[in-house]
Amino acid sequence: MVNVLHGLNDAQKKAVTHGRGPLLVLAGPGSGKTRVLTHRVAWLVASGLAAPERVLAVTFTRKAAEEIKERLAGLLGPEAAGRVWAGTFHSACLRVLREDGWRVGLRNFSVVDEEDREVLLKRVAERLDLSSGEAESAGKAVSFAKNCLVDPAEFPAWARDFSGSDLLSYRKEDVLSCGTRLAHRVYLAYQELLREANGLDFDDLLFEAVRLFRERPEVLEKWRRRWKWVLVDEYQDTNRAQYEWLKML
Ligand SMILES: Nc1ncnc2c1ncn2[C@@H]1O[C@H](COP(=O)(O)OP(=O)(O)O)[C@@H](O)[C@H]1O
Ligand SMILES: [Mg+2]
Structure with missing residues (x-):
C-alpha cells in the first residue's frame, strides 16, 4: 500500500483513495490525471476493493494503455497487472464483440x-x-x-x-x-x-458494441458484472457512441 501512494501529492492521494461511487478528476494538462488514474487502479486492487479482472481502464491511445499497463506492473506485479483490462474504447469494444457479437449476428468478422x-x-x-x-x-x-x-x-x-x-x-x-x-x-x-x-470498421466497433448492449440486456449484465470498476482517461473527448456504451456499463 505504501508504494501505491508514493510520489503523489495530497490532492492526487485524495482522488486515488476515493472509495466506491463516481469520481470526476478535473485538472489541467500535465497536472497528473493519467498518473492518478493509474495509481487509482493500483490502489483499488491493492486495498482489496477490486479484483484486478473487474477493472476496465479506458485510454485514448494504445500507447497510453501500454504505459498504464507497464506502470501497473511496477506497482502491482506483472501477474495482477496482467489481469487488469487497459485499452482504448475500440479494443474494449472489440473484446466484447469477439466474445458476444454472435448474439447479434457478428461472427468471424x-x-x-x-x-x-x-x-x-x-x-x-x-x-x-x-x-x-x-x-x-x-x-x-x-x-x-x-x-x-x-x-x-x-x-x-x-x-x-x-x-x-x-x-x-x-x-x-x-x-x-x-x-x-x-x-x-x-x-x-x-x-x-x-x-x-464481413468487416467492421473502427466506428462500427463502437456502434455494434452499443447495439449489442441495447439489444441483449443479458449480455450487458454479464459485462457489467465483469467490469465493476470503469476508469476513463480523457473523458471530455468521448463521442456519443463511447458515452452511451460507458453509461450502459
Ligand atoms: N505528484 C507528482 N510528482 C512527480 N511527478 C508527477 C506527479 N504527478 C504527475 N507527475 C508527472 O507529470 C507528468 C504529467 O502527468 P500526467 O499524469 O501525464 O498528466 P495529465 O494526464 O494530467 O496530462 C508525468 O511525467 C507524470 O509522471
Ligand atoms: Mg493524461
Whole structure:
C-alpha cells in the first residue's frame, strides 16, 4: 500500500483513495490525471476493493494503455497487472464483440483498418461516379454519423435536424459539406461493401458494441458484472457512441 501512494501529492492521494461511487478528476494538462488514474487502479486492487479482472481502464491511445499497463506492473506485479483490462474504447469494444457479437449476428468478422477503409471508399466512389473529394467528405460524414449512433436508415432525418450536443467540436457545414443526399448514398454503398467483406470498421466497433448492449440486456449484465470498476482517461473527448456504451456499463 505504501508504494501505491508514493510520489503523489495530497490532492492526487485524495482522488486515488476515493472509495466506491463516481469520481470526476478535473485538472489541467500535465497536472497528473493519467498518473492518478493509474495509481487509482493500483490502489483499488491493492486495498482489496477490486479484483484486478473487474477493472476496465479506458485510454485514448494504445500507447497510453501500454504505459498504464507497464506502470501497473511496477506497482502491482506483472501477474495482477496482467489481469487488469487497459485499452482504448475500440479494443474494449472489440473484446466484447469477439466474445458476444454472435448474439447479434457478428461472427468471424474482420476489422477494417484505416487503410482498408480508404480502399473501400475508393470503390464506393467508382461505383457512384464521385470525385475523390466528394468520397472523402462523405466518408467523414459516415464516420461522424456512426459515432452519433445513426444508421443509414436514420441518416436523412438526422442530417436534416441534428445540431448541438452531437456536434462536439465539429461544425455541421464541415461534417456534411458534400450534401445529405450524397452522404446517404455513400453510407448505404459503403455498408454494403463492409457486409460483403464481413468487416467492421473502427466506428462500427463502437456502434455494434452499443447495439449489442441495447439489444441483449443479458449480455450487458454479464459485462457489467465483469467490469465493476470503469476508469476513463480523457473523458471530455468521448463521442456519443463511447458515452452511451460507458453509461450502459
Ligand atoms: N505528484 C507528482 N510528482 C512527480 N511527478 C508527477 C506527479 N504527478 C504527475 N507527475 C508527472 O507529470 C507528468 C504529467 O502527468 P500526467 O499524469 O501525464 O498528466 P495529465 O494526464 O494530467 O496530462 C508525468 O511525467 C507524470 O509522471
Ligand atoms: Mg493524461
